[in-house]
Amino acid sequence: MDAITIVGGGIAGLALAATIDPDRFHVSVHEQRNTLPTVETSLAMWPEAQQALDSVGILPVIRAAGSGFDAMALRDASGKALIRAEVSGVIGVSRTDLLRHLDAAVPESVTRVSGAVTSLPAAGLLVGADGVHSVVRRAAWGPRARERLSPYLALRGIISEPVPADTAGEYWGRGELFGIAPASRQRTYWYASYRSDLGPAGIDVAAALALTRHRFSGKAAGIGRILAAAAPEGTLAQRIWTVPALGRYARERTVLVGDAAHGMTPNLGRGACEALIDAVTLAQLLNSRPLPEALTAYNRRRVLRSQALRLASSAMTRLVLTESAQPLRDRILSLAGRLSRAA
Structure with a gap:
């Protein structure tokens, strides 16, 4: 039986461990943290991700635990809706709930190893599912593949209040972003981002939250209500890191998944x-093909698509958080909204 060592027990690592054929492979998962996140955040599950959850076998419980999206409004900093877009088939789910259900789907035959990885195995397939700061990527792809620090700070959290109908959406200001979305019928997920010198490590969440309240003071009333209810113990504050472009995610007997590949x-x-x-995708290929063929097919199926999304996400960040071009951006969005309503 071939060995597969998965470094990282987050979303990608658990989904892989839950889907690999236990009759063909002996799987071990190494995870430094052995508890669920203490701060809840929300994730949007688009239809293709829901298909993946169905392959894992947990889509029904995720649907039951999540909340649906009907529409998304893009607003200016005052709260005026610039454009509204229909959003269908997307589920919002708590990261904690998703990790809990993925963890429960992992078969008992999988070996769990707690603690930091001190040495990488020389035999079997090594999977880097260890996020944007991946030690596996660093070891196999070298210094050019090291993670890169962006100038942006991101805050996220969930408050125990429902979303007022006239406040949901994304608020695009001058070099700043604020988002409000339902986390469930009685809870609201919020997020904010802007340039900051805080961090990158050891960020004081209370200080970051105070800075965010000051930054968004006098903006839309809905933002003020959210930030007034947010507490440091229910808020995550992090600098945003990204992974540079990789031409392939698998080489020899090492393969990357998730943020380790395309943060x-x-x-x-x-x-x-x-x-x-x-x-x-990787699990299905490994379950049905010889290892070299499976890794080649994984590169072919996943690199171009995920790298295109990485580039698109970066372009979106520049558009959303632009400062000098903000007035022109808002005029274009407002015009697009009027044309859409007229049509």
Whole structure:
């Protein structure tokens, strides 16, 4: 029986471990953290990611735990809707719920190893599912593939209040972004992003939240209500890191999945989705083909698509967080909204 060592027990690592054929492979998962996240955030599951969840066998429970999206409004900083877009077939789910259900789907035959990885195995297939700061990518792809720090700070959290109908959407200001979306019927997911020198490590969440309240003071009333209810213990504050372009995700007996392969800015909401699709695609190929053929096919299926999304997400970040071009951007969006309503 061939060995597969998965470094990282997050979304991609657990989805892969849950989908690999236990009769063909002995799988071990190494995860530094052995508890679920203490701060809840929400993830958008697009239809293709839902298909991956169906392959894992947990789509029904994710649908039951999540919330649906009907429409998305793009607003200016005052709250005025510039354009509205229909959103169908997307589920919002708590990251904690998703990890819990993925973890439960992993068969008992999988070996769990807690703690930091001190040495990489020399035999079997090595899978880097260890995120944007991947030690596997660093070891196999070299210094040019090291993660890169962006100038942006991101804050996220969930508050125990429902979303007022007239406040949901994304608020695009001058060099700043604020988002409000339903996390469930009685809870609201919020996120904010802007340039900051805080961090990159050891960010004081209370200080970051205070800075965000000051930054968005006097903006849309809905933003003020959210930030007034947000608490440091329910908020995640991180600098955004990305992964440079990789021409392939598999070489010899090492393969990357999820953020380890294509860590991107969060503006398209596709990071978790692509991690799930990576994992299920790789598992299905390994279950049905010889290893070299499976890895070649994985490169062919996943690199171009996920790299295109990485580039698109980066372009979206520049558009959303632009400063000098913000007035022109808002006029174009407002015109597009009027044309859409007229049509």
